[in-house]
Amino acid sequence: MKKIASTFFIALIAGAITLGSYKLFFENTNYAVISHNEGESVFNTSLTPTSPKGSGINEVDFTVAAETTVNAVVHVKNVTIDRTPHSFMDFFYGSGGNQRPQVGTGSGVIISQDGYIVTNNHVISKATKLQVTLNNNKTYDAELVGTDPNSDIALIKIDAGKNLPYLAFGDxxxxxxxxxxxxxxxxxxxxxxxxxxxxxxxxxxxxxxxxxxxxxxxxxxxxxxxxxxxxxxxxxxxxxxxxxxxxxxxxxxxxxxxxxxxxxxxxxxxxGNVQKGILGISALNVNTPYAIENGLNEIEGVYVSGVEEGTGAEEAELQEGDIIKKIDEIKVRKFADLTGYLSAKRPEDTVELTIDRDGEIFTVPVVLKKRQTVIVPVMGLEVKNLTKEDMKKFKTKKGVKVVGVPETYRGNGLENKVLLSVNDNEINDIEEARALFGSISRYGRTSITMVNEKGERERLIFQ
Incomplete structure (x- = not known):
């Protein structure tokens, strides 16, 4: 036993002597002395200390936003009546005797403490009854205040009898x-x-x-x-x-x-309806062969291909070939940048356009105007608001003038007539015309009342 212990002790001493000799005689230790030197460059790679939590989602706290939001978001139930014919007799005699309720659901956001709720137009479209359920499971009947199918936004309201949690619009x-x-x-x-x-x-x-x-x-x-x-x-x-x-x-x-x-x-x-301010330009479709062949599809901005008469763009002397680079302080890379910003503006608002004209950059103010013409849904007629001359000529102060008729409806005598009503609903301007034509069915009967240049009323029925 003593012999084994002495052998182990000798081996341990020998190993220590060997390691020490290597570190002393064979391994070279390099030291770098850092001192102040005016000739050295200094780089700050980051001014933000590293978080002990790591990077990314761990540094973001969603709890406050979630707690604030959930109580202001509601469940919207839309009840509609299905009038689709379900048999030959329904189709021949009408489907009034076989109406089926259908229920659609969606969400909405409370935007005021007195119960105004914003949702999508397609959530409440054609509803015969609207119900809203709050996060506390209480349900209320809702009324439709107004809607804009183009932006797919609708406004409804409930009366909860108390102040409700709501969300503020951000920018x-x-x-x-x-x-x-x-x-x-x-x-x-x-x-x-x-x-x-x-x-x-x-x-x-x-x-x-x-x-x-x-x-x-x-x-x-x-x-x-x-x-x-x-x-x-x-x-x-x-x-x-x-x-x-x-x-x-x-x-x-x-x-x-x-x-x-x-x-x-x-x-x-x-x-009571949406006020849209238009710039008065037409933009080049960058996917056309002409645009591609001339390199216009590679332009960053909106290429002006035309200027409408009587608009703010004409008054500001915009020209074909101008490139819109910015609107106010928003950079314009494509047409959607421009239209998105203008969607939040009204007629008579003024915007600042930054224009590139043959390499020269300048800024010009443009007053937005109210659109005077529109193509109505379903039938595709192009109509315009009446001028004073039109009112005098057609002997009416209400209605819209037909200035364009698609091939499908040519030959029906619609050209250069003034539309007075759709299905006995009176038309006052192009916005009402668009809404009324948008509500008609492609498969039902549509009645149009119009007046000609002699002041004679005409009625057309489309089946």
Whole structure:
């Protein structure tokens, strides 16, 4: 035993001597002495200390925004009557005896303590009855205040008999790509569902001449009309659509910017309809062969291809070939940037345009005007507001003049007539004409009353 212990002790001493000799005679230790030197360059790679939590989502607190939002987001139930013929007899004699109620659901956002709620137009479209359920499970009947199908925004109201929690509109123009946002709504009839994501694009055009905020916060059927909020709990958008081949969320969702929604709501409350201010230009379609062949599809900005008479653009002396680079302080990269910003403006508002004309950059103020012509839905007629000369010529102070007729309806004597009513609903201007034509059915009977240049009234019925 003593022999084994002495052998181990000798081996330990020998190992220590060997390691010490290596460190002393063979290993070279390099030292760098850092001192002040005027000739050395100094680089600050970051002025922000590293968080002990790490980077990314761990540094963002969603709890305050979620708690603020869920109580102001409601469940909207839409009851409609299905009048589709379900048998040959229904089709032949009418479907009045076989009406079926259908229930659709969506979301809405309380925007005032007295019960005004903003939602999507498609959530409440054609409703015969509207009901709203709050986060506390109390249900109230709602009334429709007004709607704008073009922006897909509707305003409804409930009377809860008490002050309600609500959300304040934020400024969607200052939303940044990469910013964290929450989508709050009622997908699949699940109340108070909160999902998180980032703003992945702005001014996204889905082919409707609209401007959407694109996010990757999960949005599914039932989220429509719900809130898109930033981490402060400010309402920056109204969730509206998803792009999907299956009908369910696959990574992209779209919201109407809050500045557009707020403007629509304000117009409905103040005027009863939406007041739209137009610039008065037509923009070049950058996907046309002409644009591609001439390199115009690579331009950053909006290429002016035409200027309408009697508009603010004409008064500001804009010209064909001008490139709009900015509107006020908003950079314009594509047409949706321009239309999205203008959607939040009214007639007689003034905007500052930054123009590139043959390499010369200058700024010009433009007064927005009220649109004088519009193409109405379903029938596609182009109509314009009456001038004083028109009123005198046609002996009427109400109605809209037909200035364009699509091929389908040519030969019916619609050209250069003044439309007075649709299905006995009186028309006063182009906005009323658009709303009335938008409400008619493609499969029902439509009655149009009009007047000719002799002051004679005519009535046409389209089946």
């Amino acid at each position: 969607s123009d200052h939303v940044k790509i990469g910013e964290w946002v929450l989508a709050v709504g009622n997908p699949f009839n699940l109340t108070s569902t909160v999902t998180a994501g980032i703003v992945s694009a702005k001014a996204r055009d889905l082919g409707r001449n609209q401007s959407f905020i694109q996010t990757d916060a999960a949005v599914n059927p039932g989220n429509s009309g719900g809130a898109l909020v930033n981490t402060n709990g400010d309402l920056v958008g109204i969730n509206t659509a998803i792009t999907s081949q299956t009908g369910s969320y696959v990574g992209y969702s779209f919201a109407v910017p809050s500045n557009i929604a707020k403007k629509v709501v304000d117009d409905i409350l103040e005027y």
